[in-house]
Amino acid sequence: MSRRGGVSHGAVAGLNCGFGAGDDPVAVAENRRLAANAVLPGAALIGLHQVHSADVVTVRDAWGDDARPHADAMVTDRPGVLLGILTADCAPVLLADAEAGVVGAAHAGWRGAQGGVVANTVAAMVALGARLDHIAAAVGPCIGQASYEVGTDMRAAFAERDAAFFREGEPGRWWFDLAGYVARAIVDSGVRAPEVAGRDTYAEPALFYSYRRATHLGEPTYGRQLSLVGLR
Template identity: 70%
Template sequence: MTRRGGVSTGPVASLNCGFGADDDRAAVAENRRIAAGAVLPGATLVGVHQVHSADVATVGDPWDETGKPKADALVTDRPGVLLGILTADCAPILLADPEAGVIGAAHAGWRGAHGGVIGNTVAAMEMLGASRDRIGAAVGPCIAQESYEVGPDFRAQFTDGDARFFMAGEQGHWQFDLPGYVLHRLTEAGLQRIEALHRDTYAEPDTFFSFRRSTHLGEPTYGRLLSLIGLRA
């Protein structure tokens, strides 16, 4: 989903789907209803309390908004369930093995991708009967390398083997290639069918929300994009 087509106003206009933003809860609920209805009408939308971890939740009986676990990915084999991931510069990843009837959704910021959320999501899908040689993955809009300046403490989290994902920037700083790194981790997990949208959330203010852009502009809050995948009942 983009930021368009919702009912929110102000800095989070218009399709803000995150309750964590400084937004009217009724507006957020309506935006989520609009988004879910556009993808899989009548399905139950399920999310997690995202904490930039490598943890994956398996969805059996859907939980409500107040009972969601702390995790950064979800998997399910239940028809009529719509998995939702919120992002605002991090990479949303949607995964599916249509033959097995197993789907997954992951929130991959640098910390989660580095920590193993992608591989853990694939493994959790396999536990439900998926096969990694059949799983297809789509990487949605996220912050691009040109917009993602990082400092030496960030660079120190990665090994020399990851040097290709860093481009020299201002003195003592680098530009980090998050989408490239996410694609690398998907390939490393054994997936072969991978597509990426290659849209920069930071550089397209009319289309996407961006935490970093909102911070740089001194805005009081920032909206969240919602990425969705579901199985028809």
């Protein structure tokens, strides 16, 4: 989802769905309710305390916002459960095997993506009965390569096979293609090529929240988009 709609005001005006943005908790709860009802009315919205890991949780029962596990992906085969991933530049990944009735959602920043969060999510779905050739995947809006300048330390953390996702800029600087890197991780996991939104959260302030943009502008906080997938 984008930031359009919602009841938040100020720096996070719109559909801010992150409690960690310093927003009015009542407004955040209402935004989350609006978002969930737009996708799967009446479903239990499940979230995580995201920590840029490769850890995946299998959801069998709903938990409250105060009991969120520390992880960056979820899978479930339970109808009426809506998996929600928060992002503000990182890539949300949504996966579904409609035939098996298994869905997954992952928060993929570069650390999590490099650490295997996508492959781990797919493996957890397969453990619930999903088939690789039946899984559809999508990579949602995230920071675009034209907005994602990185330094030597980050470039050095990647292997030579990843060179295609870095465009060289000024000396010691590169531009990183996060969406492309995550899309390849999906294919490497055995799933067919995903749909990629191709929207740059940094470059579209009217539509998306962005951690990096807020930091560059010296803003006091930033909102979070919510990406959702569930089973009826």
